[in-house]
Amino acid sequence: MDPASPALSTYSAITLNINGEKHTLSADHxxxxxxxxxxxxxxxGTKKGCDQGQCGACTxxxxxxxxxxxxxxxxxxxxxxxxTIEGVAEGEExxxxxxxxxxxxxxxxxxxxxxxxxxxxxVIEEHAAGWPSAVTDDVRPEAGPPPLTxxxxxxxxxxxxxxxxxxxSIVRAVARAAETAASTEERRAARSGGSAPxxxxxxxxxxx
Amino acid sequence: MxxxxxxxxxxxxxxxxTAHTRxxxxxxxxxxxxxAGEIPFADLAHGWLVVSTVARxxxxxxxxxxxxxxPGVLAVLHHENAPRVETDYVGMLGVPDPTCAVFQHDRxxxxxxxxxxxVAETSEQAREAAETLVVHYEQESHDVEFxxxxxxxxxxxxxxxxxxxxxxLEAELVASDAIVDEEYTTPEEHHGMMEPHAATALWDGGRxxxxxxxxGATWVVGELAKMFSLDPASVRVRSEHVGGGFGSKGVRAHxxxxxxxxxxxxxxxxxxxTRRQMFSLTGYRxxxxxxVRLGADADGRLRALEHRSLNLTSTVHEFIESAAGPARVxxxxxxxHTANRVVRxxxxxxxxxxxxxxxPGSFALESALDELAEKCGLDPxxxxxRNEPERGPVSGxxxxxxNLPACFREGARRFGWADRDPRPGLRREGxxxxxxxxxxxxxxxGAGPSTAVATAEPDGTFTVRIAAADIGTGARTALTLIAxxxxxxxxxxxxxxxxDSDFGPAMIAGGSMGTRSWGWxxxxxxxxxxxxxxxxxxxxxxxxxxxxxxxxxxxxLARKERHSFGAQFAEVxxxxxxxxxxxxxxxxxxxxxxxxNPLTARSQLIGGMIWGISMALHEEAIRDRATxxxxxxxxxGYHVATHADVPFVEADWVDDPDPDxxxxxxxxxxxxxxxxxxxxxxxxxHATGVRHRNLPIRxxxxxxxxxxxxxx
Numbered sequence: 001m002d003p004a005s006p007a008l009s010t011y012s013a014i015t016l017n018i019n020g021e022k023h024t025l026s027a028d029h030x031x032x033x034x035x036x037x038x039x040x041x042x043x044x045g046t047k048k049g050c051d052q053g054q055c056g057a058c059t060x061x062x063x064x065x066x067x068x069x070x071x072x073x074x075x076x077x078x079x080x081x082x083x084t085i086e087g088v089a090e091g092e093e094x095x096x097x098x099x100x101x102x103x104x105x106x107x108x109x110x111x112x113x114x115x116x117x118x119x120x121x122x123v124i125e126e127h128a129a130g131w132p133s134a135v136t137d138d139v140r141p142e143a144g145p146p147p148l149t150x151x152x153x154x155x156x157x158x159x160x161x162x163x164x165x166x167x168x169s170i171v172r173a174v175a176r177a178a179e180t181a182a183s184t185e186e187r188r189a190a191r192s193g194g195s196a197p198x199x200x201x202x203x204x205x206x207x208x
Numbered sequence: 209m210x211x212x213x214x215x216x217x218x219x220x221x222x223x224x225x226t227a228h229t230r231x232x233x234x235x236x237x238x239x240x241x242x243x244a245g246e247i248p249f250a251d252l253a254h255g256w257l258v259v260s261t262v263a264r265x266x267x268x269x270x271x272x273x274x275x276x277x278x279p280g281v282l283a284v285l286h287h288e289n290a291p292r293v294e295t296d297y298v299g300m301l302g303v304p305d306p307t308c309a310v311f312q313h314d315r316x317x318x319x320x321x322x323x324x325x326x327v328a329e330t331s332e333q334a335r336e337a338a339e340t341l342v343v344h345y346e347q348e349s350h351d352v353e354f355x356x357x358x359x360x361x362x363x364x365x366x367x368x369x370x371x372x373x374x375x376x377l378e379a380e381l382v383a384s385d386a387i388v389d390e391e392y393t394t395p396e397e398h399h400g401m402m403e404p405h406a407a408t409a410l411w412d413g414g415r416x417x418x419x420x421x422x423x424g425a426t427w428v429v430g431e432l433a434k435m436f437s438l439d440p441a442s443v444r445v446r447s448e449h450v451g452g453g454f455g456s457k458g459v460r461a462h463x464x465x466x467x468x469x470x471x472x473x474x475x476x477x478x479x480x481x482t483r484r485q486m487f488s489l490t491g492y493r494x495x496x497x498x499x500v501r502l503g504a505d506a507d508g509r510l511r512a513l514e515h516r517s518l519n520l521t522s523t524v525h526e527f528i529e530s531a532a533g534p535a536r537v538x539x540x541x542x543x544x545h546t547a548n549r550v551v552r553x554x555x556x557x558x559x560x561x562x563x564x565x566x567x568p569g570s571f572a573l574e575s576a577l578d579e580l581a582e583k584c585g586l587d588p589x590x591x592x593x594r595n596e597p598e599r600g601p602v603s604g605x606x607x608x609x610x611n612l613p614a615c616f617r618e619g620a621r622r623f624g625w626a627d628r629d630p631r632p633g634l635r636r637e638g639x640x641x642x643x644x645x646x647x648x649x650x651x652x653x654g655a656g657p658s659t660a661v662a663t664a665e666p667d668g669t670f671t672v673r674i675a676a677a678d679i680g681t682g683a684r685t686a687l688t689l690i691a692x693x694x695x696x697x698x699x700x701x702x703x704x705x706x707x708d709s710d711f712g713p714a715m716i717a718g719g720s721m722g723t724r725s726w727g728w729x730x731x732x733x734x735x736x737x738x739x740x741x742x743x744x745x746x747x748x749x750x751x752x753x754x755x756x757x758x759x760x761x762x763x764x765l766a767r768k769e770r771h772s773f774g775a776q777f778a779e780v781x782x783x784x785x786x787x788x789x790x791x792x793x794x795x796x797x798x799x800x801x802x803x804x805n806p807l808t809a810r811s812q813l814i815g816g817m818i819w820g821i822s823m824a825l826h827e828e829a830i831r832d833r834a835t836x837x838x839x840x841x842x843x844x845g846y847h848v849a850t851h852a853d854v855p856f857v858e859a860d861w862v863d864d865p866d867p868d869x870x871x872x873x874x875x876x877x878x879x880x881x882x883x884x885x886x887x888x889x890x891x892x893x894h895a896t897g898v899r900h901r902n903l904p905i906r907x908x909x910x911x912x913x914x915x916x917x918x919x920x
Contacts, residue, residue, distance in 0.1 A: 028330060028332045028333075030332040030336070031332055035331060035332070038245075038246065039330075039331060042248055043239075044239070044242055044243075044246035045238070045239020045240065046239070047243075047402070047403070047451070048245075048404070048480075049402045049403070049404070049483070049843075050483040050842060050843050051482065051483060052483060052842055052843070052844070054483075054842055054843040054844045055402065055483075055843050057402055084239070085237075085238065085239035086238070086239050086240075089238060094234075094237065094238070098237040098238065099237075101237050102229055102230075102233045102234060102237050103229060105229065105230070105807050105808060105810075105811045107233075107236055107237070107680075108452075108680030108681070108682070108808075108811055108812065108815060109401070109402065109403065109449075109450060109451045109452040109679055109680030110232075110235075110236030110237075110241055110449065110451065110680065111243060111401075111402040111403040111451025111452060112402045112451075113236050113237060114237075114239045117237060150856070153851070154851040154852045154854070155851070155852050157851040158850045158851045158852040159850075160850075160851070161402065161843060161848060161850055162402070162850075163399075163400050163401050163402050163452050163454075163848055164402075164452055164680045164811075164815045165814060165815030165816070165817075165818030165819060165822075165849070165854070166811055166814075166815065167818060167849075167850075167851050167854040167857075168814055168818075168854065168856065168857050169811060169814075170851070171851065
């Protein structure tokens with residue numbers, strides 16, 4: 001049933017721009033973006049792990065930046081460009097991050113996966129844009145993006161918990177997807193003089 | 209038709225043994241995979257549990273009227289109006305935990321006990337109503353204090369005899385050249401799977417349907433049928449995708465409450481637990497206090513082994529964390545005494561959590577072995593090799609296979625163990641002290657009866673149906689490979705459907721027995737089907753279907769000590785200025801039966817090892833004596849390892865097919881965590897020279913134990 005009733009002032013008609021499509025709904029002011037997606041719009045790819053902003057399972061992109069949908073009220077998401085896991089593939093062609101997770105087994109139960117993937121997509125873009133992290137050695141703006149080492153990926157992805165413990169494969173998947181993104185970018189913009197940062201699982205050989 | 213198997217080994221070579229991505233992988237990376245709380249239903253109502261705010265007492269009254277007057281609220285179920293349920297029965301895993309039989313009386317046995325369910329049209333309405341529902345209690349004093357000195361502790365069997373004793377312990381200790389006598393503790397730990405418990409219940413044409421997140425549809429059907437006095441055939445439980453379980457996803461308060469509400473309201477009702485509710489309603493690993501006494505000859509041969517463990521349980525249900533169990537498998541001694549004891553407190557009921565018994569037990573036992581190696585001046589691996597038993601130390605039964613030495617040899621070679629200087633506290637890199645450690649692992653390899661259905665479709669494909677649960681293990685994919693090989697077709701012609709009790713009785717995803725038990729049934733049905741097809745019959749429109757039932761074959765397994773084994777290696781760095789411990793690398797080599805799918809098996813084993821890192825360094829639920837509840841019962845207050853905590857972790861295996869399993873499987877769900885925390889703790893000793901016998905190895909514990917440094 002539609003719980004909206006003209007008599008109740010606790011509801012508002014809102015329009016959400018999700019994955020490039022406009023969705024108009026009557027939203028309870030208490031409704032989080034997460035619940036609007038899952039319970040009102042039947043877009044259940046965005047997961048609820050804690051509903052408290054602690055696990056990252058509900059990570060979506062708001063205007064291209066990472067956000068946890070459980071801490072965002074739906075009524076406050078009007079006018080934002082919302083990207084969910086359902087919107088990252090190009091039709092049947094998976095996003096390189098999705099493909100890398102699939103190929104490298106970057107998941108087990110799959111429940112944290114949409115959040116990990118949305119986070120990873122943003123991590124790769126944040127890194128390419130030169131954003132430092134807590135483990136970046138040289139944070140001067142002119143230093144440019146640091147090498148996207150395993151440690152950089154781990155640090156930047158740490159807001160997304162995976163209780164199955166798929167971290168090792170997730171880090172590899174993010175590195176591979178970043179390589180793909182970088183080489184695609186290089187092809188597109190061959191005029192660029194700078195070289196793309198190499199994904200580096202630098203401690204891979206430690207046990208050899 | 210029904211067939212049984214005699215347990216012959218497959219010689220088929222094909223899909224099994226090679227890496228395959230998950231068959232449901234695309235659904236999982238696109239968000240298309242729907243979990244229990246995500247299946248849409250027309251006319252769905254939302255239930256929200258209300259849990260007690262006192263740790264002991266009784267409910268005096270519940271002010272339902274103001275809540276019922278709130279918009280959208282449909283009902284408030286509580287002990288005075290909820291349907292009655294049966295609890296006097298023995299289910300698949302024993303007698304039920306009364307915590308699941310909600311709203312049957314006014315007693316409150318622990319904080320976070322379910323006292324009401326509010327049902328409303330929307331989840332927002334249900335939540336607000338639940339949070340504003342006033343419950344009046346008559347509070348009584350509670351006791352939640354766990355310690356090894358509890359005078360009211362008593363020996364209890366659980367799933368193994370409480371006590372096993374042979375030989376004169378004191379005499380052998382006196383005669384020993386080296387003795388270890390220490391206490392080890394592990395804290396309360398929580399499963400923390402990412403998907404909260406969720407269930408939707410509805411009545412459909414006289415049948416109870418439950419869409420649920422569980423580790424065994426057969427198990428849940430059995431429990432709900434008994435509780436609600438229903439014919440099991442009139443209950444259907446579906447659970448297609450499960451967002452992690454780790455032992456916690458059986459019958460819980462939410463399913464029972466949802467069934468009650470659906471019965472009362474005559475419409476579908478969904479109940480999803482909040483993350484905080486999960487900390488008191490879905491089980492956890494009990495804290496343990498363990499005493500280990502080892503006595504050995506100068507050459508390291510064990511003369512005396514004593515392992516006594518104490519855990520807590522609730523006042524309403526007895527659960528035993530059998531931490532003294534691993535000693536009965538791992539090492540023999542002339543005098544060998546083991547005992548599991550329990551104390552009842554005003555706390556929620558603990559339950560199975562990944563490697564119950566083995567995870568905390570191996571921490572104590574394998575730490576003590578490391579201490580003994582130090583005292584004997586022996587390499588820790590050599591000490592273990594010198595104590596490899598010929599037969600089960602307590603049972604006297606032969607091992608089905610025991611490839612622990614092979615794991616240590618391979619692990620030592622790959623980890624670079626031979627170059628290790630055994631002396632502690634010598635390696636320094638800036639403010640970091642470095643060390644390495646090792647530990648042994650074992651976990652039981654069992655099978656449970658299962659049925660499977662294999663159908664040859666007219667279009668040349670095959671459908672296999674089994675009430676298996678893929679809780680992230682890769683079981684769905686493994687079963688696809690097993691079926692493909694038995695049918696001698698490529699896996700893309702095989703569709704495996706799971707997670708539906710209508711597919712017939714099957715084992716749960718638990719005890720590292722799921723894939724082995726289901727694989728056995730799938731292999732049997734598929735092999736029989738291939739035989740039928742070989743006769744060259746035309747396939748009718750409805751297909752050709754064969755059913756299997758492994759009850760007789762599993763029951764005919766000879767009694768043996770059946771276990772997986774493993775060797776864990778860890779390198780740590782300890783920050784002498786902050787006390788922080790960082791695991792730098794970890795390697796686990798396992799002898800865990802035939803590996804069906806190396807890609808997913810490696811993920812599962814590594815996942816277990818990461819649980820070990822988390823257990824060693826992070827996880828600790830702290831119970832407040834004053835309130836009886838937990839501090840920080842959420843994923844911020846209860847830290848599980850995240851990306852930045854986890855270094856390069858590698859898992860691999862030695863050849864170890866189980867000769868008595870048709871596929872050769874032993875099971876790999878739990879072995880990865882066993883011994884992992886001990887390997888980390890032993891590495892911390894090697895780094896610092898300080899033994900940490902209480903988990904987790906927190907920075908404050910490290911700092912307080914470190915000798916003062918003049919220039920730290």
